[in-house]
Amino acid sequence: MSKFLPNKEEDYSLWYNELVKKADLAENSAVRGCMVIKPYGFSIWEKMQQTLDLMFKETGHVNAYFPLFIPKSFLSKEASHVEGFAKECAVVTHYRLKNSPDGKSVIVDPEAKLEEELIVRPTSETVIWSTYKTWIQSYRDLPLLVNQWANVVRWEMRTRLFLRTTEFLWQEGHTAHATKGQAIEETEKMLEVYATFAEEFMAMPVIKGVKTANERFAGAEETYCIEALMQDGKALQAGTSHFLGQNFAKAFDVQFTNKEGRLEHVWGTSWGVSTRLMGALIMAHSDNDGLVLPPKLAPIQVVIVPIFKNEEQLNLITQKVNTLLPLLKKSGVSVKFDDRDTQTPGFKFADYELKGVPVRIAVGPRDIEQGTAEVARRDTKEKKSYAFDDLGTIIPKLLEDIQENIYKKAIDFRNSKTIAVNTWDEFMTKIEEGGFLSAHWDGTSETEEKIKELSKATIRCIPLDSKAELGKCIYSGKESNQRVLFARAY
RNA sequence: CGGGGUGUAGCGUAGCCCGGUAUCGCGUCAGCAUGGGGUGCUGGAGGUCGUCGGUUCAAAUCCGGCCACCCCGACCA
Secondary structure (H helix, E strand, C coil), X not given: CCCCCCCCCCCHHHHHHHHHHHXXXXXXXXXXXXXXXXXXXXXXXXXXXXXXHXXXXXXXXXXXXXXXXXXXXXXXXXXXXXXXXXXXXXXXXXXXXXXXXXXXXXXXXXXXXXXXXXXXXXXXXXXXXXXXXXXXXXXXXXXXXXXXXXXXXXXXXXXXXXXXXXXEEEEEEEEEXXXXXXXXXXXXXXXXXXXXXHHHHCCCCCEEEECCHHHCCCCCCEEEEEEEECCCCCEEEEEEEEEEECHHHHHCCCEEECCCCCEEECEEEEEEEECHHHHHHHHHXXXXXXXXXXXXXXXXXXXXXXXXXCHHHHHHHHXXXXXXXXXXXXCCCCXXXXXXXXXXXXXXXXXXHHXXXXXXXXXXXXXXXXXXXXXXXXXXXXXXXXXXXXXXXXXXXXXXXXXXXHHHHHHHHHHHCEEECCXXXXXXXXXXXXXXXXXXXXXXXHHHHHXXXXXXXXXXXXXXXXXXXXXXXXXXXXXXEEEEEEECEC
C-alpha cells in the first residue's frame, strides 16, 4: 500500500486530487478554476486526440477552426441555447488597458469599450452556424462534416481538475445535412465512435443512451450520451452527441435548395468530448499505488529499469537491452530505458507505478547471468521472470492482455453495480451504495426533479438497448413502459 | 453564490487558545557508503508565516478586508 497517496476507499476525492497532482498530470493555476496540464498529462490527452482525430477522419470529417470570441447577439438567436449558457459566459467588454494614474498598475481603459461585447465561447454552435449560412446554398454543399479542436470557457461555480474546469479543451463536431434522417444517422454514428473509443482505447465500458428533456443540450432536439461508472459508484457523462433538428438552421437562416428546387432549412448535429475524459480515465482504473493506464493510451507502455552497482554492470545491461529496444519499437511498443544512476531502482519502480506505466522490465546482474528479466504488470502487480530473448514476442502480447484485463475488470465492476429496483424504498437504500439503478419512470420532468431532490440521483440516460417493459414508476406509481438508468453523477 | 474549513521553505506539517521573527518529516545540495521495492549516515542551503490594513514597545499568534484552495449545497460536460 502506498504511503504517498491517500487511500481511495477512505477518501475518494482526496485520492483523486492527489493522484492527479502526484502523477504529474495537472495542477491548479494562478487563475481560479483553470488548470495547468503538465507534460505527462498532456501526452495522454495527445494520444486521445490522435486516436479520436483519426476516427473522425475515417468517418469523413475534416478539421477547421472558428474564433474564440462570439458576438454577444449571436448567443440569443436560439432561445433555449442562450438560456442554457448565459449564466456561465465570460464576457469581453474592452480591448485596451492603460497605466493607472499613479503609474503602479494597469487599468481597463474606459475609452476602449467595445460597441458589441464579445463572449468567450462556451461552445461554438452560434458562430459556426452563422458561418454555415454563407457556405451552404445547395444540396450539393451537403453534408458538411466539420470538426474543431479548441478550448472553451464555462464559468463554473465549483471546479475540479479535469472533471470540471473553467477553461477546458475539447473537440466539437458540427455537421449539416439535407435530411432529418441523415442528421440522426450522423448523431448516432458519432455516439458509436465515442463508445468505441471509450471501450477499446480507454478500456472503459459505457452505456449508450439518450438524455431526458431536463438533461438535454440547450438547443438540441435530442441528446445522446455515453455514461460510464467510476470506482466510487458515481456516473460520469463521457461524451455527448446532439441531434439539433433545424433549430440552429432556423436561428441563423441556413437554407439550401433541394433537388426539386425548393428552399429548406438544413438539419444539424454537434458532438463533443473533452479533457473530462482524462478524469474518467483516471477514475476508471487507478488504484492506491497510482494511475493504471490502458496500454493503448499510455505515453510510455514499457519501462526498462536496470539494476546495477557500477558502470561495468550498467554497460553489460545496456548492451543486452539494446538488442531488445529495436524489436519492441518495431512492434509499435513505446519503451523507455531508464538508465539514470541518480535514482534507486526501488524509487523508479514506485514512480512508474504512480504514473501508470503498464509494464516494467527489471534487468540486473543475476538476470544477465541467467539470460532472464523480471516483468511486472501494473494492472495486477504480478511479477514474473522470462527468458530475455523471448521478451520481443512476449511484451506485445502482454500489453494486449493488460488492455483486455482492465476492461474486463471495469465491466465486471459496472455489472455488479448495475441493479434493477422496483420500489421507492429499495431505490433510496440502493442509491446510497452507488452504481446504476435501473428503474421505471413515468416520463415526466416533475417526477424526475422530485427524485433528484430526494435522492441526489439523476436520470443518466434512457439506454438505447432498453427493452419495452410495462411497469410502475418508482416514485409516482404511474404507468411506465421502460426502465431508465439512475445514478448519482459527476 | 450560500454554509464550514484551511493557507507557515519545493511538498506535508508543529507553533496560534495564553503575542517576544519559527518545529519536524520529505525533497534539495555536498561527501562517503549503498543499489533486486520510495537507501543509510554526516554536514549544508532554503522562510516577506497567503495578502493588505489595524491593535501593540513587539504579531505566524489578536482584530478586519481581500485572495486562493478543500469539503458540503445550488448550477453544470
